[in-house]
Amino acid sequence: MAATYIPDGIASPIDSAKSVLSPLSLGVPAPRSNALQNRVTSVLSASYADLEIRDALSGLDERDLRNTATTRRHIRLDVQGELIQCNGEIVQDFGKVAQQLKRIGAAIENLNASCAEMRKHIGAAHQETGPMLDEAKSILSDRQQVEKKQLMLNAFTSHFVVSDADLSLLTSTAEPVDDGFFRVMTRVKKIHNDSQVLLGSENQRLGLEILEQSSRQLNAAFQKLYRWVQREFKTLDLENPQISSAIRRALRVLAERPTLFQNCLDFFAEARENIMSNNFYAALTGAPVDQDHPVLGKAIELSAHDPLRYISDMLAWAHSATVSEREALEVLFISEGDEIAKSIQAGIESEPWSREDDETTTAVFDGKEALSQLVDRDLTGVFRQLKQRTEQVVQSHEVAALAYKISNLLSFYSSIFANLLGRDSALLETLRSSSETALRSFRSIMRDNVINLHTGLAISPTDLAPPEFLTEALETLSVLMKSYGTSIVTADRNQRIEGFQPVLQEALDPFLAGCENITKRLQNPNNHIFALNCLLKTRESLRQYAFADKSEDLQPRLDDHERELTETVHTRFLHESGLATLVDNITSAQDLAASYKDPKQLSSVAQQLDAFLPAATEDARAFLGQLEDKVLVRRIIEHAAEGFCEDFEEIEDLIMQADETREAQVNGEMTDDMWLRDVFPRTGNEIRVLLS
Structure with a gap:
């Protein structure tokens, strides 16, 4: 506190309390001292931290009072007086507030009276306008329903x-088929599909009527589109690369009606078949179909110099036309991807009566297969004419090589068309039929030639060379092999060989059989020389092409004739040298000693041998001079000479053994008799050198 309320010289309450702690010391009676003690105790126990006490002390501090006896005596009165004064002021202020409240109460009573009057008027007005409001609400509700129905309508x-x-x-x-047509048609399709939703509502009659109406409109639209597509097909130029997109769009939409779409395809195929047939005839003859489409280049019938070239040009034209037709139809039918296939699939599902009776599930439409079938139908007339003219050429030219070339040419183009149109194309059957016809003609001509060989088989060649009929057959076979080699497309060696075997059976085997018959009539060694000449020439001709090589089949026959001819030369060597007598009669040293007791008996054989050796090989070459293969001649002479040398060495061994036996009999005594070795001095090495 800023000032103390206990004056100087006056003891503090605490000191006072201490001084009166003992009531006996003050001489006061006990009860009074107890009351004072309680009072002091309450003062001492009071908390000066209480807010009320602090506020009271703060109020005293503001009054700037001194703690004196006068102040302590008057402070209560002063405070009470101030309190009375403040209460008086408050009563005056509340008096003014009471006056204001009276005025407000009067205003509120006036307002209540006005409100009550207004409530009376409002109640009366409400009674008068209530029916009108109800009627207005009903009208507004009806208007909202009408507006909703109008929006729905x-x-x-x-x-x-x-x-x-x-x-x-x-x-x-009268209206064109343009974007507007397809736009309206798309909308009618949507109406037709959405009308099915109405069938599930309460009012099914409306859905049925709309469904029937939209169906009639769609049918009329498809009929219009069908007739328009037919008219467009009549004037459609597939050679024009800028084919109208409208026709492609029309076909895609028309595919939703498979029956109409198929009728259009049939009409288109028939028209294209006539056009392609006329174009093919114009290309053959040079006569234009019309003045607007003149024939470019020279006519095939005028430019083809031989039958094979004539057929080749026709096939080339057909191939070019097929490629062009397929490319154009791809642009027309497949350029939109699988849209036509999807449309046809949807149309088949919507037309169950168009399915086959036994078909429970609808097969997926194959656009490429349908395209190939359409190309087949477009070119049927062309291939029909091609087949007729090809068969006329084959029948009018009875030449085996030509017939076989035509057959190979047709087979070659068959493989090309198979890659272009597929293996199941109907056009391939036409080419295969023509190829088989040409092949039958080839076989017939070859068999006729074999029948005519009987006159040639009766004449044996004097020079032992291959007969003329074999030479001609090999020349024809070379032409056939060349034709087959240029036309075959398979890379499998076994298939190439198997494919040419029938030709060898017709064009070679009968002639080899004829040569074999001639061989049987000839004497040795002419028969072997003739057979070797024929077989060697045949093998040489067949080796030109791997698919015709019959070396493995001919080699055993060649080896047999070579072996027989080698044995003949070997026998000739033995007879001309004089060794045949020794080889045939002498088998051991005892036989030699017994047969030639006098060594001079061998002198004639030795002399004949010496006379034979200088010209032995030349005589053998002259003996085999009609054998055309000189390498084979040398090999035969070498093998025969080798056999002769082996026979001589055996005789030489027997002579040496006979001399050794004789020497043992005389026990080494000197004698004037001649030894066999002295009469027969030649050695095996000398013979080999002279015959090499």
């Missing part, structure tokens, strides 16, 4: 009703 009309102008675009033949 407008939406229904805009979605399910086709205007007369759009209907005219859709069904009238």
Whole structure:
């Protein structure tokens, strides 16, 4: 506190309390001392931290009072006086507030009276306008329902009703098939599909009527589109690379009606078949179909110098036309991807009566297969003419090589068309039939030639050379092999060999059989020389082409004749040298000693041997001079000489053994008799050198 309220010289309450702690010391009676003690105790126990006490002390501090006896005596009175004064001021202020409240109460009573009057007027007005409000609410509700129905009607009309102008675009033949037609048709399709939703509602009659109406409109639209596509097909130029996109779009849409789409394809195929047939005839003869489409280049019939070239040019034209036709139809039918296939699939599902009776599930439409079939139908007339003219050429030229070349040419183009149109193409059957016809003609001509060989088989060649009929057959066979080698397309060696075996059976085997018959009539060694000449020439001709090489089949026969001819030369060596007598009669040293007791008996054989050796090989070459293969001649002479040398060495061994036996008999005594070795001095090495 800023000032103390206990004056100087006056003891503090605490000191006072201490001084009166003992009531006996003050001489006061006990009860009074107890009251004072309680009072002091309450003062001492009071908390000066209490807010009320602190506020009271703060108020005293503001008054700037001194703690004196006078102040302590008057402070209560002063405070009470101030309190009375403050209460008086408050009562005055509340008096003014009471006056204001009276005025406000009077204003509120006036307002209540006005409100009550207004409530009376409002109640009366409400009684008068209530029916009108109810009627207005009902009218507004009806208006909202009408507006909703009007919106539904407008939406229904805009979605399910086709205007007369759009209907005219859709069904009238006077209107063109353009974007507007397809736009209206798309909308009618949507109406037709959405009308099925109405069938599930309460009012099914409306859905049935719209469904029936949209079906009639769609049918009329498809009929219009069908007739328009047919008209366009009549004037469609597939050679024009800028084929109208409208026709492609029309075909894609028309595919939703498989029956109409198939009728259009049939009409298109028939028209294209006539056009392609006329174009092919014009290319053959040079006569144009019309003045607007002149024939470019020279006519095939005038430019082809031989039958094979004639057929080749026709096939080349057919191939070029097929490629062009396929490319054009791809642009026309497949350029839109699988749209036509999807449309046909949807159409088949919507037309269950168009399915086959036994078909439970609808097969997926194959656009490429359908395209190949359409190309087949377009070119049927061309291939029919091609087949007729090819068969006429084959029948009018009875030449085996030509018939076989034509057959190979047709087979070659068959493989090309197979890659272009597929293995199941009907056009391939036409080419295969023509190829088989040419092949039958080839076989017939070859068999006729074999029948005519009987006159040639009766004459044996004097020079032992291959007969003329074999030479001609090998020349023809060379032509056939060349034709086969240029036309075959398979890379499998076994298939190439098997494919040419029938030709060898017709064009070679009968002639080899004829040569074999001639061989049987000839004497040795002419028969072997003639056979070797024929077989060697045949093998040489066949080796030109791997698929015709019959070396493995001919080699055993060649080896047999070579072996027989070698044995003949070997026998000739033995007889001309004089060794045949020794080889045939002498088998051991005892036989030699017994047969030639006098060594001089061998002198004639030795002399004949010496006379034979200088010209032995030359005589053998002259003996085999008609054998055309000189390498084979040398090999035969070498093998025969080798056999002769082996026979001589055996005789030489027997002579040496006979001399050794004789020497043992004389026990080494000197004698004037001649030894066999002295009469027969030649050695095996000398013979080999002289015959080499």
